Amino acid sequence: MTAGQISGPKTPPPERQQELWNTVFGENYQAIGEEEELNTGGRPIWLFALVGSVVIAMAGVVAWAFLAGPLASAADDGDATAQAKPTASQGGTTTKPTSTRRRLPKYTGQASPVNGTITDQAAALVVPRLGGAWRQDTRTDKIRTAYGYTTRQYVAAGTDPTGKPQFAQVMTGPLAQSLSSKYTSPDKLATVVSAVAYQARIKFFPSGNTIVKTVQQKMTVNGNKAELMAYQVTAGDAKTTMVVAAIDTGARLPSIVYMSVPDSKRELRPDINTVFSQVRVNGA
Structure with missing residues (x-):
């Protein structure tokens, strides 16, 4: 149509x-x-x-x-490192502050008197014998089995948040065999110190504690290489200053000086300077 x-x-x-x-x-x-x-x-x-x-x-x-x-x-490669940083471990959280001191600070207050020295034959170390409130633990076998060291000085410091007794303490001894793989050379002692500190968190502090490294210092002891790190450990409301040093003594494994002072005994912190400034390698 x-x-x-x-x-x-x-x-x-x-x-x-x-x-x-x-x-x-x-x-x-x-x-x-x-x-x-x-x-x-x-x-x-x-x-x-x-x-x-x-x-x-x-x-x-x-x-x-x-x-x-x-x-x-x-x-996202630019942010991968920041996102991948671990924030927690089995023993609690590890946090690295934005700045870490390169030297142990001089703690203010009156240091305890020194009443001679203590020689650790197994670790080939000599440390000051602290007086005042400090006591020397003479239970040799108990120190080895309960703490993993050969000498111990201590001050009772009340209880931790779980009700367990806590102490200010100074201990010395060779690096534990269980951590021997962490030692490769006298020039790489930082890994040893970190491993000792981590083990101390598990053995001496309540689970879930947090830790901040405050000092990392290379040092020499009688000409022998050493590395020192200081930390603040927090468990609940309780804080503790912990200092660990690994010292090359010429033996197969380095020797360790461990010291901790809870804030409940913070007046003892100047003794940290005493111990780590006077430690010596025996016979050096």
Whole structure:
């Protein structure tokens, strides 16, 4: 049917019919269902739809790869170190402060008197015998089995947050055989000190304690290489200053000086300076 074939009792003239037809459908109208309606430039619409879908899917895959997929880690390399830092260990949390002292500070207050020396033959060390409130533990076998050292001086310091007795104490001895793999050379004693400190947290402090390293100092004792680290250990509301030194004595394993002073006996902290300034290698 064409525009000119429209008829009826009030049919407009052919020219008017064609004008109305073009107004409603447009001059280039073609009936629905004809072949050209399904073709654009000779290519089927389904092909363009398929290509479009593939492009969108690929864009989505690329976006996923960079945002959440395998390429995300490469994009985040700048922050990986910070995110991967451990915040807790079996013994509690270890935190490294923004700045660590390079020398043991001089603690203020009156130091305890020194009443001679104590010689540790097994560790080849000589340390000052502290007087005042300090006592020497003479239970040789007990010191070895309970503490893992060969000499011990102590002051009772109440109880820790779990109700267990705690002490200010100074102990000496060779590096424990269980930690012998941590020692490789006199130039690398920091690993030894860290291992001793970690073991002390497990043996002498309540579980869940936290620790902050406050001092790391290379030193010499009678010309022998040594490394010292100081820490603040926190268990509940109780804080303790802990100092560990590893000293090369020429033996197969280095020797250890361990000292801890709870804040309940903070007046004894000047004795830390006394011990670590007067320790000597026996016979050196």
